[in-house]
Amino acid sequence: ESPLIQSGGSLACTILDHDKEVFGQTFGWKSQSTAGGEDASVPTKTPTIRVIRTASEIVQAKLLPRLIEELYPAGYTDNNGIETAILLPDERMLMPVLNSLVDTVERINVTMGYPLAQSSISLLADKWIKAQANMRTIHDVLHFRTEAAIDLLNSLLLSPLLTDKSRRLMKTLEGTKTFYISATELQCDSLTKHLFTPPADGSALLDTLFALLESIAQSIEENRPSNEEEDIAEQVANIELEQLYYYRNTVNRLKGLISEAAMTMSPQSAALLLQGLITGTAIPFEGEPLIGVQIMSMEETRALDFEHLIILSANEGKLPSRTHETTMIPYTLRRGYGLPVNEINEATQIYDFFRLLPRAKRVTMLYDARTDQSGGGEESRYIRQMRYLFDTPIEVQELHLIGSLPNSPHISVPKEGETLKKLYRFLETPQDEHASSDLKLPALSASSINTYAACPLRFYYEYVRGIREENAPEELMAANDFGTVVHRAMELIYQPCCSGGEVSTQMLSQWLDPANAIIARTVRQAYSEEYLHTKDVKGQLTGLNHLYCVMIEKYVRRILEHDKSIAPFRYIASEKRVRGSLALSNGHRVRLQGVIDRIDEFPGEVRRIVDYKSGGVSASLKSWDSLFSHINGKPGKDQPSAISQTLFYAFMMRTQMEKDGEKRNLPLCPTIYSFQSLYKDKDEYTGVICVPESGGGYSSLTDFDQIRDTFEEKLRRRLDQMFDPDIPFAGTDDTKVCSYCPFVTICGK
Incomplete structure (x- = not known):
C-alpha cells in the first residue's frame, strides 16, 4: 500500500513528506538513488499539461470532439481510441458527454454506470x-x-x-x-x-x-x-x-x-x-473494455494507464469530491479505533489522481470558471499543487464565448394564400345576412387594432393564426386578472340599477357603509367567479386570496366614492356588447365588435361611455396622428391605446344606435376611469377625454359626434393598411414592445 493511504494526515503534508520523490520524478525532479538503484518503472519525462477555463460544464462536454481531433490529427479510430480516457469527477456530466461524442467516436466504454437518481x-x-x-x-x-x-x-x-x-x-x-x-x-x-x-x-x-x-x-x-x-x-x-x-x-x-x-x-x-x-x-453499462474511448470516474482508473487524459469538472469541491459519509459513530471514535475517516477518502482521491500522471503524454483539464457555481469558479487544488509545489509547466487557456446576440432574421409574412384567406374572415360577406347570429362571425376589437398598431407580426400570430398565450397558474395575480375582477365587481354592484335605474347619493352611501359589507361580499363573489373559477363562496378566503380581495375592495370603494360625488345619475348597462362595421376605402366592410364596461347618463345632459382601466393611463390625446399608431415609449403611459379604445366604443355605440333607429337624444361622452388617477386626483379627476383643437390647446370631449369624422378617418386608414395585400405582416422596430410580447421567442428579438 502507498504510505499516502496509510498516513491519513493533511493532504499537503502527505504530498511533501511521503510522496515527494515519486511525484518529483513525475514532474521532472531528479530521482534519489536507493539501495536497489533508481526506480526504472517511473518515467522521467514530464507530461504536457493543459488547463482550460470554460464558461459552463456543458461547454466542457461540447468541447470534447475538438479535443479528440487534436489528439488524433491523422484521424480517429476505435483501435487507438483505447489510449484515451475521459474522467468525470461529477457523474452528472455523463449524459452530456455521451451526447457530445455521438458523432465523433463510434465505440465507447462506460465503466462508471448511470446514476439511477x-x-x-x-x-x-x-x-x-x-x-x-x-x-x-x-x-x-x-x-x-x-x-x-x-x-x-x-x-x-x-x-x-x-x-x-x-x-x-x-x-x-x-x-x-x-x-x-x-x-x-x-x-x-x-x-x-x-x-x-x-x-x-x-x-x-x-x-x-x-x-x-x-x-x-x-x-x-x-x-x-x-x-x-x-x-x-x-x-x-x-x-x-x-x-x-x-x-x-x-x-x-x-x-x-x-x-x-x-x-x-x-x-x-x-x-x-x-x-x-x-x-x-x-445502472451498469455493457461495453467492450479493449476498444474505443474509455469514460470512467477517478476511482475506476486504479491500476490503469492512459496516454491521453481529459479530465472534466476540475473544480475545487469536485476534484477532490467534498462528499463525506455521515455515520452515527463520532469522528473521534472512528479516528481512535482506526475506522475509515474522511481524510482517508481524500488521500485515496489524491493518490488516484497523481498516479495517473507519470505515464500520460498529454493531460487536459477543464473547469468551470463561473464564480456563481459550486467552488466559486476556483480550479482544483491539484492544479495549484502541480504549479506551486512542483513547478510544473502548465499551459492555461481560456475559452471565450461571444456575448453578442445572433442577428435574428427579419420576419415578414406576406398576405397571400391561406394567410390572406384567414385575414378576410373579418370582412362582411353576402352570407352574413342569412347568419343565425352575427355574434359567431369573426370581428375585430379595439384591442386587436391596437395590437396591429404596436406590432403587425403579433397581430398575425394572435388573431390570424389564432395562437394564444399559455394560461398557466401563477403564484401572483396578473394585472389583467386584477382588472377583470374589478370589472366583474362593478357589474355585480350596479346590477340592480341596469336598464335606467336611478343611482342616488343615499344609495351609494348605503353601499359604502362598512357595516353593511356589501362591497366586501360583492368583491369576494367576483374574485371567486373570475379568478378562482368557482361559484362556491362559502367560508373565508385566506392568505394571498384575502389580501387581493382587500386591495380590490379599496379600488371599488374609490370608484363608488367618485360616483357619489357626481350622483344622481341613471345607470343604463354594464358589459354592453356592441357590433357594427366600417367601410374600407376599397368598398369592403370590416366587422367590428366591442364590450363597453359601463353606460350611464345624466338626464338632459350627456350619456357617458365609461371604460375601466386598472393601470395609470392618460386621458389626454397629444395628437390625432398618434391615434391607432404606436409611439415609442413606455407601454401604458405613453401609448394612446386607452383613448383610442374608449373612442372606439363610443363610435360603435353611436353606430348601433343608428342601426337600431334610436334617436340622438343625448351626446355621447367618452370617459376613462383610471384607478390610479382616481386615487391621485380625488377631487379634480373627471375621466373625460381631452382632444387637441385645430387652433392649438386641448378641450374636453363631451360630444363624440364633434370628432366622429376625424376618428372614423384615422380608423379607416389603419384598417386599410391592415387589409392591404401589398403590405406584409412585419415585426416592430421598437424593442420595448418585445419586452412584454408573448411571441418574442418566435421572432427571436
Whole structure:
C-alpha cells in the first residue's frame, strides 16, 4: 500500500513528506538513488499539461470532439481510441458527454454506470413524492398543490396512461388560479386515484409507487415500436425499461427491509430511506473494455494507464469530491479505533489522481470558471499543487464565448394564400345576412387594432393564426386578472340599477357603509367567479386570496366614492356588447365588435361611455396622428391605446344606435376611469377625454359626434393598411414592445 493511504494526515503534508520523490520524478525532479538503484518503472519525462477555463460544464462536454481531433490529427479510430480516457469527477456530466461524442467516436466504454437518481423514472417518483409531501388540510379536507399536480400529470412517462377524464382535468388545472385543489377533485380515474390518494403509512407509499411502476412498464411494452426502422424509439424504450427494473428492485428491497423489521413508519420516513437507496444505485453499462474511448470516474482508473487524459469538472469541491459519509459513530471514535475517516477518502482521491500522471503524454483539464457555481469558479487544488509545489509547466487557456446576440432574421409574412384567406374572415360577406347570429362571425376589437398598431407580426400570430398565450397558474395575480375582477365587481354592484335605474347619493352611501359589507361580499363573489373559477363562496378566503380581495375592495370603494360625488345619475348597462362595421376605402366592410364596461347618463345632459382601466393611463390625446399608431415609449403611459379604445366604443355605440333607429337624444361622452388617477386626483379627476383643437390647446370631449369624422378617418386608414395585400405582416422596430410580447421567442428579438 502507498504510505499516502496509510498516513491519513493533511493532504499537503502527505504530498511533501511521503510522496515527494515519486511525484518529483513525475514532474521532472531528479530521482534519489536507493539501495536497489533508481526506480526504472517511473518515467522521467514530464507530461504536457493543459488547463482550460470554460464558461459552463456543458461547454466542457461540447468541447470534447475538438479535443479528440487534436489528439488524433491523422484521424480517429476505435483501435487507438483505447489510449484515451475521459474522467468525470461529477457523474452528472455523463449524459452530456455521451451526447457530445455521438458523432465523433463510434465505440465507447462506460465503466462508471448511470446514476439511477438522474433517470426519468426517478424524476417522476420524486415529483409524486413531492406532491404528497406538499399536501395540506383546508377545512378538514386534504388538498394538493395545483402546480405540483400539473407538473406530475405533464410527465412524459404518464402520457400513455392518461384518459379523456385526466386530460380534461389537466386542462381545468391549467386554467384555474387556485394554489391548492382538493384530492377528491383530482381523483377522476384509476390513474389519478393512484397519484392523489394520500398513503396511510410508509408501506402503503411503497405499494402505490410499485403499482405505478408496473403500470408504466406495461404501457411501455404495449407502445413499443414494431417497425424495425424505428431503432431510436426502440432504444429509448429499452433504456426506460432498464431504469424501471432497477427502480422496482430498489423499492422491493426497501419493502423487504421494512417487512423484516416489522416496523411501522411514516410516508416521509419511507421516502427518505428510498431516496438514500436510489442515490447509491447506478445502472451498469455493457461495453467492450479493449476498444474505443474509455469514460470512467477517478476511482475506476486504479491500476490503469492512459496516454491521453481529459479530465472534466476540475473544480475545487469536485476534484477532490467534498462528499463525506455521515455515520452515527463520532469522528473521534472512528479516528481512535482506526475506522475509515474522511481524510482517508481524500488521500485515496489524491493518490488516484497523481498516479495517473507519470505515464500520460498529454493531460487536459477543464473547469468551470463561473464564480456563481459550486467552488466559486476556483480550479482544483491539484492544479495549484502541480504549479506551486512542483513547478510544473502548465499551459492555461481560456475559452471565450461571444456575448453578442445572433442577428435574428427579419420576419415578414406576406398576405397571400391561406394567410390572406384567414385575414378576410373579418370582412362582411353576402352570407352574413342569412347568419343565425352575427355574434359567431369573426370581428375585430379595439384591442386587436391596437395590437396591429404596436406590432403587425403579433397581430398575425394572435388573431390570424389564432395562437394564444399559455394560461398557466401563477403564484401572483396578473394585472389583467386584477382588472377583470374589478370589472366583474362593478357589474355585480350596479346590477340592480341596469336598464335606467336611478343611482342616488343615499344609495351609494348605503353601499359604502362598512357595516353593511356589501362591497366586501360583492368583491369576494367576483374574485371567486373570475379568478378562482368557482361559484362556491362559502367560508373565508385566506392568505394571498384575502389580501387581493382587500386591495380590490379599496379600488371599488374609490370608484363608488367618485360616483357619489357626481350622483344622481341613471345607470343604463354594464358589459354592453356592441357590433357594427366600417367601410374600407376599397368598398369592403370590416366587422367590428366591442364590450363597453359601463353606460350611464345624466338626464338632459350627456350619456357617458365609461371604460375601466386598472393601470395609470392618460386621458389626454397629444395628437390625432398618434391615434391607432404606436409611439415609442413606455407601454401604458405613453401609448394612446386607452383613448383610442374608449373612442372606439363610443363610435360603435353611436353606430348601433343608428342601426337600431334610436334617436340622438343625448351626446355621447367618452370617459376613462383610471384607478390610479382616481386615487391621485380625488377631487379634480373627471375621466373625460381631452382632444387637441385645430387652433392649438386641448378641450374636453363631451360630444363624440364633434370628432366622429376625424376618428372614423384615422380608423379607416389603419384598417386599410391592415387589409392591404401589398403590405406584409412585419415585426416592430421598437424593442420595448418585445419586452412584454408573448411571441418574442418566435421572432427571436
